[in-house]
Amino acid sequence: xxxxxxxxxxxxxxxxxxxxxxxxxxxxxxxxxxxxxxxxxxxxxxxxxxxxxxxxxxxxxxxxxxxxxxxxxxxxxxxxxxxxxxxxxxxxxxxxxxxxxxxxxxxxxxxxxxxxxxxxxxxxxxxxxxxxxxxxxxxxxxxxxxxxxxxxxxxxxxxxxxxxxxxxxxxxxxxxxxxxxxxxxxxxxxxxxxxxxxxxxxxxxxxxxxxxxxxxxxxxxxxxxxxxxxxxxxxxxxxxxxxxxxxxxxxxxxxxxxxxxxxxxxxxxxxxxxxxxxxxxxxxxxxxxxxxxxxxxxxxxxxxxxxxxxxxxxxxxxxxxxxxxxxxxxxxxxxxxxxxxxxxxxxxxxxxxxxxxxxxxxxxxxxxxxxxxxxxxxxxxxxxxxxxxxxxxxxxxxxxxxxxxxxxxxxxxxxxxxxxxxxxxxxxxxxxxxxxxxxxxxxxxxxxxxxxxxxxxxxxxxxxxxxxxxxxxxxxxxxxxxxxxxxxxxxxxxxxxxxxxxxxxxxxxxxxxxxxxxxxxxxxxxxxx
Amino acid sequence: xxxxxxxxxxxxxxxxxxxxxxxxxxxxxxxxxxxxxxxxxxxxxxxxxxxxxxxxxxxxxxxxxxxxxxxxxxxxxxxxxxxxxxxxxxxxxxxxxxxxxxxxxxxxxxxxxxxxxxxxxxxxxxxxxxxxxxxxxxxxxxxxxxxxxxxxxxxxxxxxxxxxxxxxxxxxxxxxxxxxxxxxxxxxxxxxxxxxxxxxxxxxxxxxxxxxxxxxxxxxxxxxxxxxxxxxxxxxxxxxxxxxxxxxxxxxxxxxxxxxxxxxxxxxxxxxxxxxxxxxxxxxxxxxxxxxxxxxxxxxxxxxxxxxxxxxxxxxx
Numbered sequence: 001x002x003x004x005x006x007x008x009x010x011x012x013x014x015x016x017x018x019x020x021x022x023x024x025x026x027x028x029x030x031x032x033x034x035x036x037x038x039x040x041x042x043x044x045x046x047x048x049x050x051x052x053x054x055x056x057x058x059x060x061x062x063x064x065x066x067x068x069x070x071x072x073x074x075x076x077x078x079x080x081x082x083x084x085x086x087x088x089x090x091x092x093x094x095x096x097x098x099x100x101x102x103x104x105x106x107x108x109x110x111x112x113x114x115x116x117x118x119x120x121x122x123x124x125x126x127x128x129x130x131x132x133x134x135x136x137x138x139x140x141x142x143x144x145x146x147x148x149x150x151x152x153x154x155x156x157x158x159x160x161x162x163x164x165x166x167x168x169x170x171x172x173x174x175x176x177x178x179x180x181x182x183x184x185x186x187x188x189x190x191x192x193x194x195x196x197x198x199x200x201x202x203x204x205x206x207x208x209x210x211x212x213x214x215x216x217x218x219x220x221x222x223x224x225x226x227x228x229x230x231x232x233x234x235x236x237x238x239x240x241x242x243x244x245x246x247x248x249x250x251x252x253x254x255x256x257x258x259x260x261x262x263x264x265x266x267x268x269x270x271x272x273x274x275x276x277x278x279x280x281x282x283x284x285x286x287x288x289x290x291x292x293x294x295x296x297x298x299x300x301x302x303x304x305x306x307x308x309x310x311x312x313x314x315x316x317x318x319x320x321x322x323x324x325x326x327x328x329x330x331x332x333x334x335x336x337x338x339x340x341x342x343x344x345x346x347x348x349x350x351x352x353x354x355x356x357x358x359x360x361x362x363x364x365x366x367x368x369x370x371x372x373x374x375x376x377x378x379x380x381x382x383x384x385x386x387x388x389x390x391x392x393x394x395x396x397x398x399x400x401x402x403x404x405x406x407x408x409x410x411x412x413x414x415x416x417x418x419x420x421x422x423x424x425x426x427x428x429x430x431x432x433x434x435x436x437x438x439x440x441x442x443x444x445x446x447x448x449x450x451x452x453x454x455x456x457x458x459x460x461x462x463x464x465x466x467x468x469x470x471x472x473x474x475x476x477x478x479x480x481x482x483x484x485x486x487x488x489x490x491x492x493x494x495x496x497x498x499x500x501x502x503x504x505x506x507x508x509x510x511x512x513x514x515x516x517x518x519x520x521x522x523x524x525x526x527x528x529x
Numbered sequence: 530x531x532x533x534x535x536x537x538x539x540x541x542x543x544x545x546x547x548x549x550x551x552x553x554x555x556x557x558x559x560x561x562x563x564x565x566x567x568x569x570x571x572x573x574x575x576x577x578x579x580x581x582x583x584x585x586x587x588x589x590x591x592x593x594x595x596x597x598x599x600x601x602x603x604x605x606x607x608x609x610x611x612x613x614x615x616x617x618x619x620x621x622x623x624x625x626x627x628x629x630x631x632x633x634x635x636x637x638x639x640x641x642x643x644x645x646x647x648x649x650x651x652x653x654x655x656x657x658x659x660x661x662x663x664x665x666x667x668x669x670x671x672x673x674x675x676x677x678x679x680x681x682x683x684x685x686x687x688x689x690x691x692x693x694x695x696x697x698x699x700x701x702x703x704x705x706x707x708x709x710x711x712x713x714x715x716x717x718x719x720x721x722x723x724x725x726x727x728x729x730x731x732x733x734x735x736x737x738x739x740x741x742x743x744x745x746x747x748x749x750x751x752x753x754x755x756x757x758x759x760x761x762x763x764x765x766x767x768x769x770x771x772x773x774x775x776x777x778x779x780x781x782x783x784x785x786x787x788x789x790x791x792x793x794x795x796x797x798x799x800x801x802x803x804x805x806x807x808x809x810x811x812x813x814x815x816x817x818x819x820x821x822x823x824x825x826x827x828x829x830x831x832x833x834x835x836x837x838x839x840x841x842x843x844x845x846x
Binding site for chain 2: 072424
């Protein structure tokens with residue numbers, strides 16, 4: 001440092017000399033020129049100085065994770081938006097049970113639980129030592145207060161209230177035992193409370209949850225810069241096996257190229273999900289680890305069943321036959337992601353491979369279209385401005401043109417305009433969107449959803465599955481519903497969004513799959529440096 | 530008197546701008562209720578939330594509320610989070626301010642010598658080359674310059690951070706090094722535009738009698754340009770630079786996205802995307818006010834730059 005400073009001085013002196021030597025025309029030039037040169041040199045040197053940092057003892061790592069969306073609020077129960085749960089679920093907020101990397105339900109705040117033989121009563125034994133980051137105990141009263149808030153608070157999202165509908169009463173048996181009584185058996189309820197609907201908040205923090213989340217997880221919020229980053233640090237009083245990391249920073253990059261550049265230049269430790277799979281080749285050298293896993297994001301070509309032509313089964317089937325989904329995925333998403341055939345991810349227990357149900361067959365598509373009696377079919381394909389949609393839309397448009405269907409593509413800004421136009425006003429014929437919630441096949445049993453899809457057979461299967469006495473029977477009924485949806489061509493299931501995580505090669509413990517809404521960093525580790 | 534008139538103009542412009550900005554921003558399709566409820570929204574829940582947030586009030590009423598808040602000296606709260614955003618906006622304006630400041634510095638440092646060279650050598654190939662180079666520079670979009678600089682100096686050579694931003698209070702060197710590539714990106718394109726103005730301003734000066742006189746009494750060419758040319762082109766250049774401040778802020782929005790800088794541009798985009806309309810209207814109005822203030826200052830600065838304008842009144846004109 002000292003050495004560099006003195007050389008700066010020498011250079012500046014020389015610059016002053018040169019100003020005096022070569023420009024004898026007056027004071028202005030000598031001083032101005034010298035100042036400009038000196039300022040430039042010192043600026044350059046200051047920048048160079050940043051490269052030579054001092055050495056100190058190895059410190060625990062604050063891992064920086066690049067993400068593509070940033071939340072507008074930090075309360076996952078009152079605002080939608082995947083970015084909130086991505087950062088906070090399991091990392092800051094814990095639930096009674098959690099969904100692990102393979103899609104199974106495992107204990108978290110409840111060390112064990114039991115279900116009554118009739119399936120209507122759940123008894124949870126809480127971890128006796130569990131505390132919130134504030135030091136307050138996670139006892140039965142805190143658990144009930146959090147779950148009751150989902151039911152009572154009018155600001156809570158309707159979709160979460162729906163998940164708590166089966167609950168009729170909750171009782172604190174003792175400090176560490178909670179009993180939940182359901183109106184009727186529900187096979188989805190336990191899974192539902194493993195995510196947002198079941199987060200247990202510090203009872204004193206409910207009012208400020210939108211900006212100051214207080215949970216019992218291995219991390220706690222340090223600082224949130226809206227639209228930019230969420231900094232979590234280690235919760236040093238964590239009740240379980242804590243993390244070795246100093247913390248995690250979720251940093252938002254609006255531009256995927258900027259995120260990739262930051263990773264390549266060493267400013268990021270992890271990319272949560274590579275937005276453009278063709279960019280993966282940049283990370284093929286030894287400095288990086290690429291994890292390819294599955295998500296629960298089914299990308300579908302959704303049909304508006306209220307639109308006259310699309311209420312016709314033959315038209316829907318014609319479209320399904322007209323699209324070569326394998327070629328589509330290979331060209332739009334660099335061949336990454338599985339072909340699914342229905343609204344089921346391979347990590348769901350009732351998964352069956354239905355991807356062969358509508359093989360690419362333009363001749364058959366033309367036949368079905370002719371049989372339907374509909375000619376000059378012109379459909380509005382109104383897509384969101386999301387990475388996969390424009391490419392898929394132009395591919396699909398050209399394939400539909402081959403069988404004589406005209407699709408007119410409109411790009412609508414996501415989320416504001418798309419949600420308003422497609423989901424609320426239902427002013428569309430077809431759209432392309434990824435449904436990222438896990439086990440969201442149940443939407444096909446909701447005739448009020450934006451597809452306007454009303455099929456009583458599907459509704460009955462899913463309702464029966466929810467109250468089925470055994471998981472085997474449930475899985476069989478869910479598989480039946482998935483098959484019905486496929487046979488009815490309720491939508492065209494294009495492909496499953498892959499989960500493409502990039503980490504620096506010294507980071508371990510990051511799961512390859514994204515089966516819950518969380519970017520689960522609770523098991524992540526990296527050597528101190 | 531002149532100052533008062535300028536000030537009056539300024540206030541009228543601002544009032545008209547506030548109406549236009551508010552109207553245009555509220556014409557955006559889509560709304561915040563859909564953003565909050567996300568892809569799981571139902572028409573009923575959207576309608577209920579709209580009513581709770583007061584979005585169903587008439588446009589004029591919402592304008593009055595917004596203006597009332599601003600005139601009472603407050604920044605409206607975010608419609609999305611309900612949190613005050615004044616400190617956020619100020620912090621982000623500061624970041625973009627530095628970016629624009631350094632970007633302007635780069636632009637001027639490029640444009641003055643290049644423009645002067647092009648003017649002095651306007652009958653020679655080297656002058657044409659500089660002019661052609663500037664034309665070429667104007668045609669390159671800023672984001673492409675940014676991406677190229679990132680790949681070369683951020684990723685391959687690693688001379689500077691590829692992107693991001695560090696506050697000066699955290700680390701002065703980190704702050705400067707993070708600003709190098711964005712400032713060059715912003716300044717290069719603006720500089721290319723500025724070259725043309727500098728060139729034509731210098732060409733005018735070179736044709737004057739007094740410049741010829743200066744040369745004939747023995748001033749060397751570049752010395753005469755420095756002593757007489759620069760001063761006499763200052764008036765025109767300050768006007769152009771003032772006008773360019775607006776386009777620099779617009780350019781900063783692109784540059785901030787490419788370099789992932791948390792400035793007012795990315796903040797504005799984020800709030801447009803969230804349909805947080807009170808915040809968007811406020812920021813746009815502030816940008817309008819800023820451009821108006823800069824141009825007001827430019828008008829007022831004429832007197833300081835040009836003694837002839839300063840002395841006009843004293844001479845009874």
